[in-house]
Amino acid sequence: MQALLAMWSEKFVGYPDGSDLPAHHDHCLGCGPENPHGHRLRAVRHGDGVQAWHTFDNRHVGAPGIAHGGAVATVVDDLYGFLLFLEGGPAVTRQLAVDYLAPVLIGTTYRLDAQVARREGRKLFVTAGATAPDGRPVITSTAVFVKVSVEHFAQGISPDVPGD
């Protein structure tokens, strides 16, 4: 728990516009560099939001040549997680909606953007989208994140799980 507290306090600091944002942790399915099944999403601060460029590979295939919808949702959910570094503290996904406007193709690089649309008490209402190289939107999303204390994450800590 102490290590977790230390990790959070190191990461929830100010990030200038355009700077790289850190992974949530090394084994995070969305962005962890040590997760062999993960997406290794990298994101930067972009104004008051976050931006990423992402390419799905054959580990994430659904229909041939097309990214699995769940994989796309994972990346969008994790992208929202980068907004929390700008908010200054942790929160978790309470509700996530994804509109799939067009197939997300394996091997194509998409631009993803996310921002906080509204804050209400402990809730963050966030929006995101992904754009194809020709500028077409391929997904849009909304979500509700709820701010939590670091103690929330103690529920998942086990000595047998890598990264804990």
Ligand SMILES: CCCCCCCC(=O)SCCNC(=O)CCNC(=O)[C@H](O)C(C)(C)COP(=O)(O)OP(=O)(O)OC[C@H]1O[C@@H](n2cnc3c(N)ncnc32)[C@H](O)[C@@H]1OP(=O)(O)O
């Ligand atoms: C540092 C983070 C890394 C980010 C990684 C990427 C993101 C993730 O994968 S997070 C992991 C997945 N998410 C989770 O595990 C969260 C599981 N859920 C929980 O733990 C709890 O529901 C928790 C702590 C969020 C809130 O619990 P609880 O305090 O009982 O409140 P709950 O009844 O669920 O509702 C919370 C608020 O959301 C509101 N709410 C719920 N659904 C909706 C909705 N669809 N639209 C609008 N508001 C909603 C509720 O009305 C409530 O509002 P208020 O604060 O005004 O009362």
